[in-house]
Amino acid sequence: MTEKIKDNQVSRRKVLKASAAGTAFGVAPMFFHRNAHAYTNAPKGGSVTLGFNVPQTGPYANEGADELRAYELAVEHLNGGGDGGLLNTFSSKALKGNGILGKKVEYVTGDTQTKSDAARASAKSMIEKDGAVMITGGSSSGVAIAVQGLCQEAGVIFMAGLTHSNDTTGKDKKANGFRHFFNGYMSGAALAPVLEKMYGGDRVAYHLTADYTWGWTQEESIAAATEAKGWKTVEKVRTPLASTDFSSYIAPVLNSGADVLVLNHYGGNMVNSLTNAVEFGLRDKVVNGKNFEIVVPLYSRLMAQGAGTNVKGIFGSTNWHWSLQDEGSKAFVKSFGTKYGFPPSQAAHTTYVQTLLYADACERAGTFEPCMVAAALEGFDFDGLGNGPTHYRADDHQCFKDVLVVKGKDNPTTDFDLLEVVEVTPREQVEYPADHPMFAGGDLGSCNNGA
Amino acid sequence: MDAVLLQILNGLDKGSAYALIALGLTLIFGTLGVVNFAHGALFMIGAFCAVTLNKVFALSSVAIDPVKTDFLGNPLKVKTPYLEKWFGDFGSLLMDWSVPLAILVSIPVMLLIGFVMERGLIRHFYKRPHADQILVTFGLAIVLQEIVKAFYGANPIQTPAPAAFVGTLDIGVMLGFAQNAISYPYWRLVYFCFACLVIFCVFAFLQFTTFGMVVRAGMADRETVGLLGININKKFTIMFGLAACVAGMAGVMYTPINSPNYHMGMDFLVLSFVVVVVGGMGSLPGAVLAGFLLGILESFASMNEVKQFFESIYLPSIDQVIIYLVAVIVLLVRPRGLMGRKGVMEE
Numbered sequence: 001m002t003e004k005i006k007d008n009q010v011s012r013r014k015v016l017k018a019s020a021a022g023t024a025f026g027v028a029p030m031f032f033h034r035n036a037h038a039y040t041n042a043p044k045g046g047s048v049t050l051g052f053n054v055p056q057t058g059p060y061a062n063e064g065a066d067e068l069r070a071y072e073l074a075v076e077h078l079n080g081g082g083d084g085g086l087l088n089t090f091s092s093k094a095l096k097g098n099g100i101l102g103k104k105v106e107y108v109t110g111d112t113q114t115k116s117d118a119a120r121a122s123a124k125s126m127i128e129k130d131g132a133v134m135i136t137g138g139s140s141s142g143v144a145i146a147v148q149g150l151c152q153e154a155g156v157i158f159m160a161g162l163t164h165s166n167d168t169t170g171k172d173k174k175a176n177g178f179r180h181f182f183n184g185y186m187s188g189a190a191l192a193p194v195l196e197k198m199y200g201g202d203r204v205a206y207h208l209t210a211d212y213t214w215g216w217t218q219e220e221s222i223a224a225a226t227e228a229k230g231w232k233t234v235e236k237v238r239t240p241l242a243s244t245d246f247s248s249y250i251a252p253v254l255n256s257g258a259d260v261l262v263l264n265h266y267g268g269n270m271v272n273s274l275t276n277a278v279e280f281g282l283r284d285k286v287v288n289g290k291n292f293e294i295v296v297p298l299y300s301r302l303m304a305q306g307a308g309t310n311v312k313g314i315f316g317s318t319n320w321h322w323s324l325q326d327e328g329s330k331a332f333v334k335s336f337g338t339k340y341g342f343p344p345s346q347a348a349h350t351t352y353v354q355t356l357l358y359a360d361a362c363e364r365a366g367t368f369e370p371c372m373v374a375a376a377l378e379g380f381d382f383d384g385l386g387n388g389p390t391h392y393r394a395d396d397h398q399c400f401k402d403v404l405v406v407k408g409k410d411n412p413t414t415d416f417d418l419l420e421v422v423e424v425t426p427r428e429q430v431e432y433p434a435d436h437p438m439f440a441g442g443d444l445g446s447c448n449n450g451a
Numbered sequence: 452m453d454a455v456l457l458q459i460l461n462g463l464d465k466g467s468a469y470a471l472i473a474l475g476l477t478l479i480f481g482t483l484g485v486v487n488f489a490h491g492a493l494f495m496i497g498a499f500c501a502v503t504l505n506k507v508f509a510l511s512s513v514a515i516d517p518v519k520t521d522f523l524g525n526p527l528k529v530k531t532p533y534l535e536k537w538f539g540d541f542g543s544l545l546m547d548w549s550v551p552l553a554i555l556v557s558i559p560v561m562l563l564i565g566f567v568m569e570r571g572l573i574r575h576f577y578k579r580p581h582a583d584q585i586l587v588t589f590g591l592a593i594v595l596q597e598i599v600k601a602f603y604g605a606n607p608i609q610t611p612a613p614a615a616f617v618g619t620l621d622i623g624v625m626l627g628f629a630q631n632a633i634s635y636p637y638w639r640l641v642y643f644c645f646a647c648l649v650i651f652c653v654f655a656f657l658q659f660t661t662f663g664m665v666v667r668a669g670m671a672d673r674e675t676v677g678l679l680g681i682n683i684n685k686k687f688t689i690m691f692g693l694a695a696c697v698a699g700m701a702g703v704m705y706t707p708i709n710s711p712n713y714h715m716g717m718d719f720l721v722l723s724f725v726v727v728v729v730g731g732m733g734s735l736p737g738a739v740l741a742g743f744l745l746g747i748l749e750s751f752a753s754m755n756e757v758k759q760f761f762e763s764i765y766l767p768s769i770d771q772v773i774i775y776l777v778a779v780i781v782l783l784v785r786p787r788g789l790m791g792r793k794g795v796m797e798e
Contacts (some may be wrong), residue, residue, distance in 0.1 A: 061605030281619040308609030
């Protein structure tokens, strides 16, 4: 009987085991199949592909080249090569230098040409043809917004590069897009108090603005911040992005009653407009009993090199500068400088950091699934990447950190030593509510994993 | 009134560059019948002659400063230009005057480039349709600018004017206006005078020399000149070199106005073609007149009052379209352009 019962029990167990095994056997392929194609470009095999979409031709090609150098350095560090760079100083210790989730990091590159349509085409190709699981890069807000929209539709994460328009994380924000770089509002909030301190509170400003999304939002931000300090804005003039000679826009400034010229220009526009303004002797003029001043709200070291001696004494803001002395910045400058022979630009820094942040989020989420990676990035607090304690806000996917106010150096010692950090504006001073009017009108929407 | 005068000066200045480029384009079209889309690239190469000379003059010896450090904490390498080291103040003066001196370098360089372009490529497209000529010269322009980018990068490179020409001239005081009402940069005035001089020299060359007479005859009737036993092709090759030279010199002198970058030729090319079309294809005086005229119009269109007026009549961004608007009107009303020959572009 015992024997029989035992046999019976065994038999039942066997049946149960067999059923479970059968179910598992039958369902498993479906499960794995579903997992394998549950989101866009789920990595197969031992590697994962990232897409670096930077301007390799066009007016921002030098910035694109620096971004690409930083991406290559990030990949090297993620795969355990080099000196590890910021992996050593990053507050999160999820990255081990063995790729991402044990998969070797590989990459493909695309050329945005600083044109929205070309940038979308190259991103699309990297997603559809090369199987990129994440797209990052760009040196223009128009491009960033266009590619961010594409990534949202395609179901991949977009880690924005150099984009400063309020709209990127404002009216055009997307659930799949994340920005580490600062924005126009932050520039205004950081710069205005310094400008008031240096030039007084009763100034009259004249804005020359590049006629596209970035220029508009920066103009709005700087005008609002300086007007809050007592400045008046006498004129806001939009200039075509394709302009090369700004003399006809600068000549009217002389007789406008303005004593400050704000150049909401970037790249070649900035170099040319600043050169023209200095050429017309604006900086030697005395208007309203005060020395005429020029302000360049968004500075870049690469641009400063183009403008040469014209940047001396001119104030602006920047996301990061190689002369910072925190451990993260020093580690990055050492890694980059040793490999390439010159210090990195702010574009290189933000793209390197974005790559590490994405990789870290994948490790913490335990998957490449975009929505789980996005969830890991949302609300993430970190440090050790060169900007002090930083917060990735969940509401709009904008990073909040300290902002640098810089000034063109009077006596540079090298070709790279062009800007000096005047003030590190604390994060609290540049923060704003997610529903701030300058960022209104958009909807983050919900994350799309492409399933 | 002072604002209007300032914009006229700006227009003349912009027009100088348009006129010089358009002059070269017209010379090539008038003599060889080729629509040369690589002409903007020649302007850019001229500018980079100035950049190159500037860089050559700035070649430096390197010494280690034991006190200062570089960005990696290594001893700082201090550069001293050889010219300053060897020739002292004279060396510094040469470096300061690198842009005007670059004119001397650009003339043989541009002549050579012009000859090579014409003999090596353009001549094979004389009898091909204009569409083929445009495609091949546009392709050449892209190749040339990519070569320049590979050597010099994409960033603009500052190439300053000599210190003697830095600053502004108070023209307003001379005309009875208040002080500083009309101040204009010295170098832009130099550029305008230089453009006038070059234009005068080209016209004088064509008008008062035997060579010029043959070329003009060839422009009017190539076959008849050839039947007279004159090797008109050789003369036209020289004209191509001359046109390249004019574009190159215009580029050299333009460098202190806008820091040169590899794309600057393309920025001017389309506008210069519009200038040629408005002036009249093949008409040298037309190209010059249209260059200055459109430069002035463009300057006025960028005044805020003018922009606001046009916005009020639903024509926004008039500063961006004014030249094309004028071109459309001219082509509709007078297809041969302001000073074009009868029959050209009218069929």
